[in-house]
Amino acid sequence: MAKSIFYHAGCPVCVSAEQDIIGLIGESNVEVVHLGEASDRIGEAEQAGVQSVPALLTPNGNVLHINFGASLADVKG
């Protein structure tokens, strides 16, 4: 199975969701990207359709926005 990508920004909501997602689909099936640290990947996330974090980009290209931590505008700021 292709990997999913979990985008987050280190907020408490994000960390909690990350643990849940990893528990559900397995650590080896998810790449975790911290957009606060890897700000060079914000453009890639936006292009994929990520509007807020935490969000999970599935292998088939869908974006699941999970709970609500921060908008991408906040992450950029």
Next chain:
Amino acid sequence: MAKSIFYHAGCPVCVSAEQDIIGLIGESNVEVVHLGEASDRIGEAEQAGVQSVPALLTPNGNVLHINFGASLADVKG
């Protein structure tokens, strides 16, 4: 692994998220509950912390609200 429960209400956002979740964690690991049809389970969902659908209740009791389809108030109404 204990099953997760995916609560939804049949909305397009819900159906799309359901397919993604089933693809990610496997159909046998998720119970799918349509709250529009099984309205007797709305109370159970509320008690678990579900505030909107679609939402995924994980085996450890956390609720992941995914995207946004409808609030529980709308489902009741």
